[in-house]
Amino acid sequence: MFFKAKDIDLKCTHCSEITAYQKASIVCPHCGGTILQAEYDLEELVHSHWKDQLSTRYPSLWRYHELLPLFDLNHIVTLGExxxxxxxxxxxxxxxxxxxxxxxxxxxx
Ligand SMILES: [Zn+2]
Structure with missing residues (x-):
């Protein structure tokens, strides 16, 4: 299983407004705050076999893609970071x- 970006909420660090993550959301729609903290439903991730899968994935940042704001795994661009x-x-x-x-x-x- 993997989280899609639609499952990620963004919480404004200024006013605590929570909005669903969208490609174009870079500011809080309520107060215009620019620091938005990603919030994930980690319970579902913990109950999947995610941790077991990590060791079998390619050793790069993208092995943790469930915790990154991706809309489509096919569009990953990487320099091997x-x-x-x-x-x-x-x-x-x-x-x-x-x-x-x-x-x-x-x-x-
Ligand atoms: Zn805000």
Missing amino acids: GWTPLIHAQRFGKLIGLDHLYIKDERQN
Whole structure:
């Protein structure tokens, strides 16, 4: 199963107005607020076998497509983003007293 964009609601962080996600909605229709937080019905996702499917998918950002505002999986455009490495920062970790400090190297996106 996968969530289609129509299943995603957007909640305005300014006035809490909730509207269904639509391609053209970039502002709150109630107050004009520009920060809209996506809200998903995660219960349905949790009860599907979504977590089991993740490990079999291509290692990219799009493996989490259920949580992205997509209208059609056939229209994904990608440059291979995502799946950036975790680098063990041993010397910096020692400096601040952490034995297992890792830094996510997002520069590669
Ligand atoms: Zn609003």
